[in-house]
Amino acid sequence: MRILQKRTLQRALGTAVLAVSMMGQAWAADGKLIATAGLTQVEGSGGGGIVPWATISGYDSRDQISAGATVTRVDVSDFRLSMLGASLSLYDKVELSIAQQRFEIKGAGVDIKQNIVGLKYRLYGDVVYDTWPQVSVGLQHKKLEDGDVAGAVGAKNNSSGTDFYVAATKVHLGAIAGYNAVWNLTARATKANEMGILGFGGVENNDYQVMLEASAGILFSRHLAVGLEYRQKPDNLGLGEDDWMDYFISYIPSKDFNLTLAWAKLGTIAGAPGQDGLYLSLNGQLW
Amino acid sequence: MALLAGCASTDKSLYDELGGQATVAKIVDNFIHEIEYDQVMFAYFAESDIDRFRSKLNEHLCFLADGPCAYTGDTMAQVHAGMNISEGDFNHGVDLFIAAMDKANVPHPLQNRLLAKMVPTRQDIIYL
Numbered sequence: 001m002r003i004l005q006k007r008t009l010q011r012a013l014g015t016a017v018l019a020v021s022m023m024g025q026a027w028a029a030d031g032k033l034i035a036t037a038g039l040t041q042v043e044g045s046g047g048g049g050i051v052p053w054a055t056i057s058g059y060d061s062r063d064q065i066s067a068g069a070t071v072t073r074v075d076v077s078d079f080r081l082s083m084l085g086a087s088l089s090l091y092d093k094v095e096l097s098i099a100q101q102r103f104e105i106k107g108a109g110v111d112i113k114q115n116i117v118g119l120k121y122r123l124y125g126d127v128v129y130d131t132w133p134q135v136s137v138g139l140q141h142k143k144l145e146d147g148d149v150a151g152a153v154g155a156k157n158n159s160s161g162t163d164f165y166v167a168a169t170k171v172h173l174g175a176i177a178g179y180n181a182v183w184n185l186t187a188r189a190t191k192a193n194e195m196g197i198l199g200f201g202g203v204e205n206n207d208y209q210v211m212l213e214a215s216a217g218i219l220f221s222r223h224l225a226v227g228l229e230y231r232q233k234p235d236n237l238g239l240g241e242d243d244w245m246d247y248f249i250s251y252i253p254s255k256d257f258n259l260t261l262a263w264a265k266l267g268t269i270a271g272a273p274g275q276d277g278l279y280l281s282l283n284g285q286l287w
Numbered sequence: 288m289a290l291l292a293g294c295a296s297t298d299k300s301l302y303d304e305l306g307g308q309a310t311v312a313k314i315v316d317n318f319i320h321e322i323e324y325d326q327v328m329f330a331y332f333a334e335s336d337i338d339r340f341r342s343k344l345n346e347h348l349c350f351l352a353d354g355p356c357a358y359t360g361d362t363m364a365q366v367h368a369g370m371n372i373s374e375g376d377f378n379h380g381v382d383l384f385i386a387a388m389d390k391a392n393v394p395h396p397l398q399n400r401l402l403a404k405m406v407p408t409r410q411d412i413i414y415l
Binding site: 061063173174180222 | 395
């Protein structure tokens with residue numbers, strides 16, 4: 001009896017292991033070169049750190065799907081931003097993402113929460129193998145859960161807004177003294193103040209404006225990338241909202257995991273100048 | 288004209304920088320070794336003549352790296368016709384080729400330059 005039970009258990013376990021390993025073979029997305037899937041940016045889309053890129057966030061190729069999760073923290077003089085995100089990438093074609101941002105005003109006990117749903121569609125190209133850049137279009141729909149501060153600083157809409165963007169990204173193999181180089185250019189139509197944390201539109205402007213965002217980097221090995229980013233931002237509220245920039249270094253030990261450390265220069269936020277600080281992001285691929 | 292010729296003679300080809308025939312042969316041997324131990328890739332090679340593959344890949348890499356060789360094998364499209372190689376499997380093959388270069392101690396920048404020379408062949412390899 002006991003032996004029979006043990007055998008049944010063994011068989012069941014064997015079947016389970018086989019099923020999981022078969023699933024792994026069908027689903028384990030590793031169809032891109034390491035480091036060419038990019039990172040996850042601060043609003044949950046595949047990108048650099050603050051800029052959404054044309055890359056689809058997982059390591060899926062056109063026959064695969066993948067899913068990933070990200071946690072990011074940006075800590076500047078007077079504010080702290082935490083972001084939790086998850087994304088699903090389908091056939092290196094479509095990226096669905098969700099993210100929750102928590103923006104903390106240090107010492108004031110104020111916490112502003114924003115949820116973001118993202119959608120990206122690859123229109124053209126392969127970031128590594130085509131002559132021309134990979135081009136994608138996307139949107140980020142943002143729902144501000146705590147709109148009191150946005151209302152107080154004069155946002156026309158303190159509940160929700162949607163950004164639309166088109167992005168072009170290219171990796172050039174061996175381009176700089178044999179090292180791989182990557183660049184990205186994004187145009188974003190937006191009404192968001194400080195990404196939406198301070199609402200959408202304001203007394204100075206309440207229309208969509210097109211902002212330019214750019215990234216450039218060098219891969220010093222298959223596992224280490226350094227670069228910088230720039231993100232133009234509107235000043236709808238008349239509070240001197242500044243463009244953002246960062247210098248980043250990414251460590252990509254495997255296709256399953258990457259870690260990015262950056263120095264973020266966020267300028268004036270809500271009238272408080274000189275918001276510089278550390279950006280740390282961990283990104284894992286679940287399958 | 289003389290100036291151009293002068294330039295060409297002082298610039299080492301990628302093939303020479305790699306270390307010539309010795310290194311290329313090492314990369315190819317390592318690549319074959321990687322394939323032999325890889326389920327996905329080995330399936331594509333089950334009916335291949337490995338000796339011919341070895342000699343033609345040596346030639347092809349030499350040719351692509353601007354070495355003193357002519358490529359005498361079939362075109363990439365002919366070789367891969369009917370295999371229906373997926374993008375994912377192709378990229379997996381590139382991962383193995385990178386491993387082969389790593390094991391031949393090819394420096395990272397030279398690896399990238401060789402890969403860049405190989406990239407244009409991709410369209411004649413996948414989904415045929």
